[in-house]
Amino acid sequence: MTSKDGYQWTDASGLVRGVPSIGVIEPSSNINDHYQHYDVIVVGGGYCGLTAARDLALSGLSVCLLEGRDRIGGRSWSTNIGGYPFEMGGTWVSWGQPHVWREISHYDMRDQLECSYDFSQGVNHFSLGSDGGRRTMSHDEADRLITGAALKFVNVDGEYGKTIMPQPHHEFFNPAVKKYDKLSVADRIEQIKDDLTPDEMTALQAFVLLSSCAKPEESSFYEFLHWWALCNHDYAYCIEYLIKYKFRGGHSSFAIKFFEEALSTNRLSYAFNSPVAEISDHHSHVQVSTRSGQKYKASRIVSTIPLNVLNDISFDPPLAFGKQDAARVGHVNMCAKVHAECRNPELRSWGGVRYPDNKLMYAIADGTTPAGNTHIVAFGGNHNPLKPEQDIEQTKRAVTGLVPAQIERLVFHNWVDDEFAKGAWFFPAPGLVTERLEDLRRRQGNILLANSDWAVGWRSFIDGAIEEGARAAKGILDDLRKNSVQPKSSRL
């Protein structure tokens, strides 16, 4: 099946909108009875919504999943282009991510991971580029360079952040950490800049801003400290957990397991291509209206609408002020992620950064395609915005600005202009998390708002999406059980 999402370019085909993915669901709806009153409506079919829908359906509730797109996965989905999975959004997973790992174990996919890196072949070096030019070094040299700079960056407590956030899944355990949410990445760099070499400055910025894909002055230093704590306060674990292991079959091969398990209960109804326009809570029941005017009724709703599009939905009664305000502020991650299939097999072991004078700042060789070409994945941020489909030649130059390569294919998803995301993974400006996290997490009547954007563990990650989906499902089950509401259906 081919999704309407994403873009592909080759010399032969030119720019084509839409790419094939096993995450596209056909038929796009299985709803026969439009007057059914469901136990729960889940809005959004990313990992958060899939987890909630699955957990609820497995627990005996009737669930209706509504999704604006033609596919599952939300901000994480993979193509099947000539059998090769390009990851259009979230990619890497790890056993350091407990919710993801529980699911990988659940679906017996432990042996389905492969390592993005292969430092055994061809051009085995790291490129460091800046306004001052581009030079190469060994991967070990690059690791030492970035480690040294990162340790200076995070060392707010003389213990590289270990005392300020000792329990990463209980982030405010030491409340003193909150003060770092007043600082931006730019503010923190200003504090340590005299202690950084020019190379360290370049590499550090490219590495740190890979977390936010935003300008340094709009990226919260606090949030980076949280990522750092989640990665064991260790640069090596930033690589290990954030950018190393991916699914051999792509993310859609994982997400589809959640969907299929939910379907196997015979309690999951769903409608894709069904963007939600309005959610209203009538106390006795809730109602969801789609843009096309279709209405769905249920006892509870799980909304997994992301922060940056939350105010695009009409809520009745309106969302509490804290949520509305957080959504108005939004998050700042405007990542451009570009895959380039290059006729340069020798690049398989390459990696590099270039900041700020290039529209892609961080890239690694991520695999070898069936044609024997090197697959390079590259990330750009809001300091130097790129909308890849708007100017293919510019996009190619953004790749070759990192490393000389013969580009055969480009594959990407413009998340910034995606109407259901308006940005990539969550990354906040200073202040948002400490001011609004609790507001965002609070239930509103019969509506539970769940999204990785306000997870407490791996916030912004697939792990956080699963954490949140599971939290919403548990909240509803505890609630209905307390109120002795009977499920509408009960087949195994």
Added chain:
Amino acid sequence: MTSKDGYQWTDASGLVRGVPSIGVIEPSSNINDHYQHYDVIVVGGGYCGLTAARDLALSGLSVCLLEGRDRIGGRSWSTNIGGYPFEMGGTWVSWGQPHVWREISHYDMRDQLECSYDFSQGVNHFSLGSDGGRRTMSHDEADRLITGAALKFVNVDGEYGKTIMPQPHHEFFNPAVKKYDKLSVADRIEQIKDDLTPDEMTALQAFVLLSSCAKPEESSFYEFLHWWALCNHDYAYCIEYLIKYKFRGGHSSFAIKFFEEALSTNRLSYAFNSPVAEISDHHSHVQVSTRSGQKYKASRIVSTIPLNVLNDISFDPPLAFGKQDAARVGHVNMCAKVHAECRNPELRSWGGVRYPDNKLMYAIADGTTPAGNTHIVAFGGNHNPLKPEQDIEQTKRAVTGLVPAQIERLVFHNWVDDEFAKGAWFFPAPGLVTERLEDLRRRQGNILLANSDWAVGWRSFIDGAIEEGARAAKGILDDLRKNSVQPKSSRL
């Protein structure tokens, strides 16, 4: 409630069998209809059985949980002595343990962890004792000593074990690792002994054998490499994941959540004090007979009987040879874990080891009791066996052999003589895991055998118990769904 399990000694009371615990279940049975045919019988109420029972009941199946003891938790349970939780078995948990962490998140207990260590008070040093005497050093010195020795011990590949087991949850990813299961800890020490100082030799043995609580020559080097990989190939993470964070309210405060959630479905029947004698698979159904002659029928069974007592149950048809043989061989962990409440508040920051000339080899100050005394927890192994209840004076000397202390109270559970465990957490002799793991994991007809003893991730840990319980439940649900068996009951 007071369990029959465990022992307590004070000068005033002398040795008393049984200690109070919130893990004791009253009433001990809720079964009214002894002729009911259940969907599933779960044998064993440790974390593995609790997880299986809960997942199955939540998914709409009728479940009967049979447990030989008067309490939940199996090899992990905590007392409530004067409001203080002494951990009788498994203790520490971490976000590095994905299955545990998923459950801590599920029950919203992220803020219920406390750190065993407090290096800010009183006697803030580490004792290193051996036949040659006892001396003290700072905790930092001890960390450097053990780290240095541990790195020599695990460095089989020039990368401290990272290349030989890069994916700890997929342990045979590099099949070359299997050869280390031919070596014992003693064999490995023999290989590196010329490179170890006497202090390193003492500290290394006490540290490594804390994983097995067995003699060096009967402890698999491979299994230690697996622990090491699970701990990020890093001594600091051995401490962080294995012996740092525990539940403020004790493990029984966590385990009870599983039990209560399963009960809340109204689909969980249970009988405690009901040791199982026989499990028979009649193809159309399975039957479990207890020692007292009570019979229970179901469609499927999850047996969570641990390895060392597996052959004490009569299976009809008999267990496959590989399972029987693995159970005959058994595991080697004969840990004696002793809690000493000491009238020495100044010991709060103490820790130390002594090997081999003491019946307890490794200890840390683990907390301060309500009376203001220091709680020390100490571990002994099979190189110098201790059965704490048999000679209280000897047990006290084993504590004071580690550190001079005025002992007010002793609390312990003799796992070696526990008829339902016959040992502590799983630790294999060389050969067992590579030869028998797959045999142990294999389903046998309508009987699914699940236990942390043959988990693939955190084998031997609570995390592995949850991993295995979830695997069994998923196996049954997939199976019954495929065969369209209807659950017997279906209330939420």
